[in-house]
Amino acid sequence: MSQKLKVVTIGGGSSYTPELLEGFIKRYHELPVTELWLVDVEDGKEKLGIIYDLCQRMIDKAGVPLKLYKTLDRREALKDANFVTTQLRVGQLKARELDERIPLSHGYLGQETNGAGGLFKGLRTIPVIFDIIKDVEELCPNAWVINFTNPAGMVTEAVYRHTNFKKFIGVCNIPVGMKMFIHDVLALNENDDLSIDLFGLNHMVFIKDVLVNGTSRFAELLDGVASGQLKASTVKNIFDLPFSEGLIRSLNMLPCSYLLYYFKQKEMLAIEMGEYYKGGARARSGRTKSGRRARSGRTKSGETTLRLVQKS
Template sequence: MSQKLKVVTIGGGSSYTPELLEGFLKRYHELPVSELWLVDVEDGQEKLDIIHALCQRMVEKAGVPMKVFKTLDRRQALQGADFVTTQLRVGQLDAREKDERIPLSHGYLGQETNGAAGLFKGLRTIPVIFDIIKDVQEICPDAWVINFTNPAGMVTEAVYRHTNFKRFIGVCNIPVGMKMFITDVLKLTEKDELSIDLFGLNHMVFLRDVLVNGQSRFAELLDGVASGKLTANSVKNIFDLPFSEGLIRSLNLLPCSYLLYYFKQKEMLAIEMGEYYKGGARAQVVKKVEKQLFELYKDPDLNVKPKELELRGGAYYSDAACEVINAIYNDKQTEHYVNIPHHGHIDNIPADWAVEMTAILGRDGAKPHARITHFDEKVLGLIYTIKGFEVAASQAAISGEFNDVLLALNLSPLIHSDRDAEILARELILAHEKWLPNFASTIEKLKQ
């Protein structure tokens, strides 16, 4: 690694960027970032300007010799980069609103990383990530790409299945939230050493063991969550709707909150349909929060990350992203929870799958944790189903073929009718025409 440490953040105008910078400032003594480049697209220029100004005030307040740059020229930014972080949203929140509202208008869950909405976010995102990777391979081939762009599992799968780029790690804030939940409910202190056995796919992970100072406290945690005795103060969005005691005890695993979409489909759909009939969707809530955040960010006297940022669902992701960069840069050999190919390390799933699991990170990237060599058989069926959906989705993103989209939709357990799959495919492809250049000939046929 060079003495100069250069990080490039693509999607730099995101409301999350101040949190990422806060993470770098907090770790400056061991992760001396000398240049942070914020890259965005023309549509994001205004947000980029606001974020850049705030970041400069934050750096000034911290008194560290870090320079923050902003640009719309990605290739210029990538010159000499050591790490590239991706946190982009193709089509911005308007596209997310269509992802949510169109499936709901047909009585289907519209959620950012699974079902029809997750598929279409992937179809828009994967080609853009591939373009970024092409630039990285050409301009800064030794850089690591740390991806926080959703759907992180689908994106990681596509990168390892359809490109030859190996320095790519998918990061998510759900495991960070789970770790904070555990720290909170088990009343752990900074002195306690916490290690977690976590496995599955992105937004579909299960905890199967929790070690505190080398001793398992999983039984106590599971019992507390199942019986409802343990509740957390620190993390707002982990168990919004509690899983039933019977489910938790019969699985003998702790599922992440996103598994509500599979284990409580009926309830989740009812909640979302209720919001939809009132004219709402999650994207509109996020738009409101974003608007308030950017109003705060504009304040020339603001020079720290405002508390309000934690209202966004992705809060705390920067800790995950900064820690991953820190572990690689300083060859830390520490425990993290990331999306990576397992290369046959897990003995009961195909060797070429990308999974989300506990891993050890150092100079050479992420290696699956030695303790986890087997995925629990009880949830293997669900994992296979979702991975089939992810593989089909990454193929559709590349081909731009209508039938490939249909296959992915029909493989999703959240879609219950092949006829509806055709209706959803048609409506969503046409709604997102601007952001699906790969689908030009398909769109032409659909319009005939």
């Protein structure tokens, strides 16, 4: 590995950036990053400054020789980078609000990766990722691009299908979270060797086996979750709605919590619509960009729907 190790984070004003930096600090002996560049857009300038200041304090406290930079000029940052991470939201939270609320206004899930909102977000994001790839090919052709941007599966597949750039990896923290969950519910200690056998894509992951010190403990885990004796793995941004025992046992696998949007679509939709009626959204805004608000109505079949009405 060369003496200089430069990482560029596009979307550096994200609140996820300090967590990324924390990982670099804790594993500095394994991955001695010498430069970390935080890149954002003009609309994110203020937040970038806040995150930069926090990250600089983290570096100072840790005492690692890591130089931190911030810029709104992506091309300036990318020159001679070794790794590029992407964690961006095109259109920012205003766009996320529409991703969630427009589908709900027609009676469909608005979740930003699994539902129609995920398609909206993907269509906005992929062209921007392609532009980033072009800059990488020109300014740091040997760099690996690691994508955290959702919908990660859609974005990653688009790069592989429609560009010639192959050093691109899409990642998601759902498998990591599930592994941490298993570690806790099985009461393992730090010396135990835990590995999980899973498959799927991004927010559609299933666990099919769990090995602890080389021995499978999956049957114990599956039985505990199915019977309700062990709490299933969840994430904070999804409503805690348990899978049925029959589903878990028939699958003979443990699904990640995002699969609630498929296996319990009606229940999840009802919850999301309930939040919508109250003016809520995951983007934490009760109004659409146009300033309209939601009212409920019913179709001829009696199904509850939403309609957008002009603000009086």
